[in-house]
Amino acid sequence: MTAVAVETSEPGHEADAHAADAHGHPPTNTGLSNDKVAMWAFLGSECLLFGALISTFFLYRSRAPLGTVKPHDVYDIPFTSVSSFILLMSSLTMVLALSAFNRADSRRAMIWLSATALLGATFLGGQIYEFTVFIREGMTMKTNPASSAFYVLTGFHGTHVGIGVLMLLILVILIAKGRLSPARAETIEIAGLYWHFVDVVWVVVFTVVYLLPL
Amino acid sequence: MTTTHAAPAADEHDEHDDHPTEKKYWVIALILGVITAVEVALSYVDLGNAVAPLLLIGMVMKFFIVASYFMHLKFDSKMARRLFISGLSLALFCYLALFMMFRQFGPRDDRQDIDLIETGVPQR
Numbered sequence: 317m318t319a320v321a322v323e324t325s326e327p328g329h330e331a332d333a334h335a336a337d338a339h340g341h342p343p344t345n346t347g348l349s350n351d352k353v354a355m356w357a358f359l360g361s362e363c364l365l366f367g368a369l370i371s372t373f374f375l376y377r378s379r380a381p382l383g384t385v386k387p388h389d390v391y392d393i394p395f396t397s398v399s400s401f402i403l404l405m406s407s408l409t410m411v412l413a414l415s416a417f418n419r420a421d422s423r424r425a426m427i428w429l430s431a432t433a434l435l436g437a438t439f440l441g442g443q444i445y446e447f448t449v450f451i452r453e454g455m456t457m458k459t460n461p462a463s464s465a466f467y468v469l470t471g472f473h474g475t476h477v478g479i480g481v482l483m484l485l486i487l488v489i490l491i492a493k494g495r496l497s498p499a500r501a502e503t504i505e506i507a508g509l510y511w512h513f514v515d516v517v518w519v520v521v522f523t524v525v526y527l528l529p530l
Numbered sequence: 531m532t533t534t535h536a537a538p539a540a541d542e543h544d545e546h547d548d549h550p551t552e553k554k555y556w557v558i559a560l561i562l563g564v565i566t567a568v569e570v571a572l573s574y575v576d577l578g579n580a581v582a583p584l585l586l587i588g589m590v591m592k593f594f595i596v597a598s599y600f601m602h603l604k605f606d607s608k609m610a611r612r613l614f615i616s617g618l619s620l621a622l623f624c625y626l627a628l629f630m631m632f633r634q635f636g637p638r639d640d641r642q643d644i645d646l647i648e649t650g651v652p653q654r
Binding site: 346347348352353356357359360362363364367368370371372375393394397400401404405407408410411412415505508509512513515519520522523524526527529 | 607616620629632
């Protein structure tokens with residue numbers, strides 16, 4: 317393992333905080349930009365948050381007084397499967413957006429980013445509809461510990477999707493206004509990391525919460 | 531003013547240039563879709579105790595496919611991988627610790643949970 321010293325002059329560094337060396341690596345000790353390291357560290361901490369929420373749901377999923385509606389009584393698996401597929405496909409459109417932006421094809425990047433935001437919003441709409449149906453069928457947040465754990469877990473995930481959709485729309489606006497050039501493609505990559513993480517969390521939630529038998 | 535930064539070791543980034551092509555992304559998405567369809571089908575088929583492990587295998591496969599290819603973890607720096615895996619390992623530890631705490635690995639009686647909620651006292 318060899319470490320090579322790379323010299324960067326401060327004015328140039330200020331001009332482009334994301335300047336890369338001759339090999340395309342950012343001028344940091346880690347070879348990754350600080351923004352990207354921060355996002356990975358954030359995602360690592362998010363694993364803990366969702367790990368705790370999923371564990372809580374798993375522990376409480378059968379805890380309900382007799383006669384009250386449990387989450388497993390009201391699930392609509394075909395509907396949630398379609399929602400899950402939509403969210404999975406949004407990860408595809410996200411990587412296609414990054415790929416287009418890396419090729420300096422801003423127009424196509426905007427199309428794919430908008431498609432990702434649309435798919436995310438569709439998933440969110442589906443979740444809101446699902447919650448409405450569950451409440452109508454008698455399963456509210458306060459019905460029993462199982463329902464509370466269900467709403468907290470899926471609600472937290474939905475909030476993350478909502479934040480992701482906002483992030484994507486902001487990126488589309490920035491590209492449209494010319495304030496985000498392909499030279500700063502890493503911004504899209506970092507937003508993409510967040511979006512894919514939201515997707516992998518749903519992969520776990522869908523299996524553990526909806527599909528695993530009691 | 532000139533600042534000096536140590537560049538990363540070459541072996542940390544050797545895989546960088548190997549990013550999948552757009553065609554490969556479509557194939558990966560197709561595989562993910564197929565796994566999801568199989569998972570949903572499994573939840574309707576009565577395979578007894580085999581359903582849960584099969585669903586979990588499907589889940590782990592999808593998780594690692596998305597993390598490796600879409601999040602580029604397979605091609606990115608080792609540091610990114612370490613950061614993510616540390617969080618993931620801690621989360622798994624948290625999950626297992628909770629299970630141990632609630633004695634989920636031992637014999638379990640759902641009836642006790644229900645009684646606990648209704649009366650506040652576990653019934654024997």
